[in-house]
Amino acid sequence: MTGFARYEGQLDLGDGIFADWAWELKTVNAKGLDIRFRLPHGYEDMEAAARRLLDQALGRGAVNAQLSVTVNTGPTAMAVNEQMLAEILALQARLEAGGQVFPSPPRLDALLGLRGMLELAERDIDSSQRQQVVTAALAGLQATVELLASARDAEGxxxxxxxxxxxxxxxxxxxxxxxxxxxxxxxxxxxxxxxxxxxxxxxxxxxxxxxxxxxxxxxxxxxxxxxxxxxxxxxxxxxxxxxxxxxxxxxxxxxxxxxxxxxxxxxxxxxxxxxxxxxxxxxxxxxxxxxxxxxxx
Incomplete structure (x- = not known):
């Protein structure tokens, strides 16, 4: 039986970090039950639990289950590429020692203007926070199945x-x-x-x-x-x-x-x-x- 359902939610992971997730379930006619998942990178290990849930809830049909997860870690800070800066200063010292350039202090604006010198310091969630997202997403999958059941009941x-x-x-x-x-x-x-x-x-x-x-x-x-x-x-x-x-x-x-x-x-x-x-x-x-x-x- 054909059907479609979408359910989304947001999880507060603390320290200004939020995870937005959304499930989409699409079913089309089929003699047996065939479930295919599309999960984001890093969440593949939740497929077994999600499959068990759908196996218990659905008896027949080709099912496409897609999960999207977006983690918002809050404002990002700028960081200096210290390795790049050290290499540039070392190069200047060698050139000055060899008499190839006149000694002069490096200009800060020139250094910071170099491509790659400034980087965005992005934060990532740890394994404990990721598990919280998995738990919330599985609970959301159950809610998505209930919405799908309502849609299929109407079609039925x-x-x-x-x-x-x-x-x-x-x-x-x-x-x-x-x-x-x-x-x-x-x-x-x-x-x-x-x-x-x-x-x-x-x-x-x-x-x-x-x-x-x-x-x-x-x-x-x-x-x-x-x-x-x-x-x-x-x-x-x-x-x-x-x-x-x-x-x-x-x-x-x-x-x-x-x-x-x-x-x-x-x-x-x-x-x-x-x-x-x-x-x-x-x-x-x-x-x-x-x-x-x-x-x-």
Whole structure:
């Protein structure tokens, strides 16, 4: 089932340091559960705990879970690149000692104007602070999952209406097939007469055993009551599943296979074009139902 949720938060790590984090969860349809993570550098070790949480909360779907973390360490101070300064002063001393330049005190503005002489002294968080961010982010992931569940529930409600309408259409076609099949005995009677004429005038004559086999085959083929009864039972089971709160995607998928099997048999047994047409319409509706079932968890 498709869905999207975003949840963000901020954590005060003390000493003027704040961590902003945000989770994004996106799910699309899939037969199983496939979870993929995108975690920032330094937070890869939290994937196992996050995966366990999603495994428990989600039963089906391709899930993309993305975490972003931004640490604000407050105002940064300027620092002198002391190694660079020492190398420049040492070079000046050597040049003066060799008489290559006249001795003169270095100018501060010239030194500080050199590229790379001044650096931003950035602070980083320690392992304890990083663990605080991980703990907060995992708690935030749980909240994100709850938002995702709400979004998926809303979609599930809309999908339930669509599936219910399609199942109603399948039920109507099954009823039409039952009404049409009620006239098959008369059609079968005419076909039996035609077949008997052919068998009785055959040269050499057909044996009584062969005649009995042919008649039994025609009678069996024309009887679609069992298929229609099973279709009705499957439809009733589908109605019950659509009104169940627990995940039913796999069971509905299996139900579609059974509906399709009965519709195929109905088409193969039909002895007139109208019943065949109804059977083909039934198969088409069942396929539409099956396609939507793939969206159900």
């Amino acid at each position: 409600g809309r999908l339930q209406v669509v599936l219910s309408d399609q199942l109603t259409a399948i039920k109507a076609l099954t009823a039409a097939a039952g009404e049409r099949a009620a006239g098959q005995p008369e059609m079968l009677k005419h076909r039996l007469v035609e077949q008997l004429d052919l068998l009785l005038t055959a040269n050499p004559p057909v044996s009584e055993d062969r005649l009995a086999q042919e008649l039994a085959m025609l009678a069996t083929k024309a009887d679609v009551r069992e298929e229609i009864d099973r279709l009705a039972a499957h439809i009733e089971a589908g109605d019950a599943l659509l009104n169940t709160a627990e995940p039913v995607g796999r069971r509905l998928d299996f139900l579609c296979q059974e509906l399709n099997r009965e519709a195929n048999t109905l088409c193969s047994k039909a002895v007139d074009l109208e019943l065949t047409r109804i059977g083909l319409d039934l198969k088409s509706r069942i396929e539409q139902f099956r396609e939507q079932v793939q969206n159900v968890e």
